[in-house]
Amino acid sequence: MFNFLNLNFRQFVLLIVAIALPLLSINVEQKKNEQNWINKPFDLLVESVQFAFFSFSHGVRSTTAEYLNLLNIKKDNADLKIKNSEMSIRLAQLNEIKGENERLRKLLDFKEDSPMKLVAAKIMGGDLLEDHRTVTINKGTAHGLRAGQGVITLDGVLGYVFRPQMWTAKVMLLEDRYSVVDAVIQRTRAHGIVEGRGAGGCTLKYVERSEDVRVGDIVVTGGLDQIFPKGFPIAVVESVERKTYSVSLKVDLRPVVDPNKVEEVFVIFNSEGTDMTEKFFPQEAKAQSL
């Protein structure tokens, strides 16, 4: 019977199996929701291989991504560094502008509140020799400056104009050894003359020996020289020495204004009759008026 196909038994069995298997698979497919036991090992194998490949590819992809990320991070880092330095510069510039703004606002308020005629100026440079203490400001005779005009800051006296030029002017600082300013001790009203000592601050001269001068006393302008308004702070008393054979005290002073920290100044055009005591020492001014 089998011979019309010219098959032996083994071949016949294989043929039957070949036909039966698709039929069986049809039967298996018909019960989709059921997990057939025969599929399980294959599924497991497939899963395992798939997982292995997935893990491998995932690993490769992750490593590649990490490497690419590293490259990107490096680039991002460089970009961020540039941005950071740009921002730092901008921040510093903004802080500088903010500081300048605040300073200029204070200067403007001071100028508006002041009864004196003031001209604002900026400090350009210093003296050629270390033996002298002068600064150059960016206003000169073209702006109406003339020799002998007082130069002040918000905190106190800086010096006075001694050589006005067309567009600039040289200002002699209180510390210069050629500088002389009329002054009084704010607490006791004792009169004296402030003289520069070069690099070492200044001295209050011609104060009578009997006067009560203490360390920490504030020395203000006397107003007699018509250069500065009366009662404007000049310096603080640093030391007082009573020499045996001298009629006057030796008073060392520390100027209230540090010229190295000043950028903007005011040149006084007219200080006649101006008294700044009330602005700087309101309590003392009240006591004086009583």
Place this chain on the structure above:
Amino acid sequence: MKFSGRSALNLSFILGFFVLCCAFQSTLWYQLVGKVPSPMLWVLVPLYILITRETFSALMIVYFLSFVASRFSAVPLGSLLPTMALLCGAVLTFRSRIFWRGSSYFFLVGSSGLILFHALFFLNSLIFEANSTGFLLIDRLTQVILSLGFIYPIFVVMKWIDRTFQYQEGFGTGDLI
């Protein structure tokens, strides 16, 4: 002293460079560095003049430059010129006894001239001024030390000016470098 258009141009450029040195010292250095004493470039230019010119023209140029320098400072001319005259005397005497061509000679004269200037200025002030200047050792020392770094550049520029305007007259000119 033969005064030609070339030497006038030479002098103009020296004056221009001298003013630049003074402005650098009093303005740029002040704005950038602030409190630190500035290098004394303005003394180095007269010192170069003193070792490269005839005695009389060197003195005249140095006095003229000193006058210009006094405009950058509160220093009175009556205090600065005697100091410069003494400095000139010292350098010219030294030059008449010891001289060789080259930047090393300018370095020697420059460095010792700077110290001598400070010493002479201090002594001058101490003797003739009622309120004399301070010793200011640290400031003066800092200035001299800082100035040492500028001696060679100043020499190169001054030499360039002399070469450009083919400055011929005077003492010690020629291939100094």
